[in-house]
Amino acid sequence: MSVDVGESFRNGLRGTFSARGIVVGLLLLAVALANLIVGQSIDRHVQEWIFSAIMGDGPQQQEALAQAGANLPFALDVSIPVILALAFALLLVGELVRLIGIRLFASDAAEALPLDDVSEDFGPAALKALVLGGLVMGFVVLISQIPFIGPIIGWIPVLVFVYLRQVIALEDEGWVDTLSRSFELFTEDPFPIAGILFALGFGALIVAWGIPTALTVFVLDGGMAATTTGSTLGSPRSLVPLLRVALSTIFQVLGIAVVTDAFEQVRAAVEAEEQF
Secondary structure, three states: OOOOHHHHHHHHHHHHOOHHHHHHHHHHHHHHHHHHHHHHHHHHHHHHHHHHHHHOOOHHHHHHHHHHHOOOOOOOOOOHHHHHHHHHHHHHHHHHHHHHHHHHHHOOOOOOOOHHHHOOOHHHHHHHHHHHHHHHHHHHHHHHOOOOOHHHHOOHHHHHOOOHHHHHHHOOOOHHHHHHHHHHHHHHOHHHHHHHHHHHHHHHHHHHHHHHHHHHHHHHOOOHHHHOOOOOOOOHHHHHHHHHHHHHHHHHHHHHHHHHHHHHHHHHHHHHHHOO
16 A cells, blocks of 8 residues: 555644745635635625616615625625736736745755745746646536536546646646546555545534534624624634635645645655566
8 A cells, every 4th residue: 555544644734834834825715815815795686687677777676785795794895807817817816825835845955945946937836737737627527417426426527637736846846647547546555545535524524514504503693793793804704715715714724634645645656566
């Protein structure tokens, strides 16, 4: 077995709470908060379109929009083209940050932040990650449309190409070779990395989604905050998405660190085999 799951999690936890992990976490948190704002802004435009189509442009529509908008405290009143441009820019920036994280966690340099190890070919690498990652997610959506079994097997491409970003960040491969290299490393030892992804996903579900949901259901819906209306900015309810973003960010950093460590183990084993 090429991947030691326990070692990957130990190294991943150390990396997450190191100076490198804190830097990556702060960068990912900034991207996640920006995505929250953009996502709520898009939701606001969708609600305006739906209410306008159903109710027209009268006072009833304005009242419905005001009530619905209370649940979108972070939405910006900007045009659709601007929001879509911001969304695309955030996709690219998000990939850049993940590549930075992978290179930081993979670096064996002595200094806490080895900038020389992370600064090479940022733009092309991020674009490759965005395009190839989008291709993989396209397969996920396509497979998910298969009746009955689609939602179950739809995430197979994500598992098969789990090392895609690591190959892009740490190896100089062409576009097609990047996909084949990622698949090759997965097939070298598939079961440990599948277990790692399951553990990370389950942990994120319980902590990053379970805690904010429990807070909403058992505290905000039934406690003193129930006297407030909606989730206007600054209200207790508006803090729930911020808590979810913060907890999700921790698991993102941990995921990058653990998967990168597993990648390094598999790559070392493959290289050792090729020498014989």
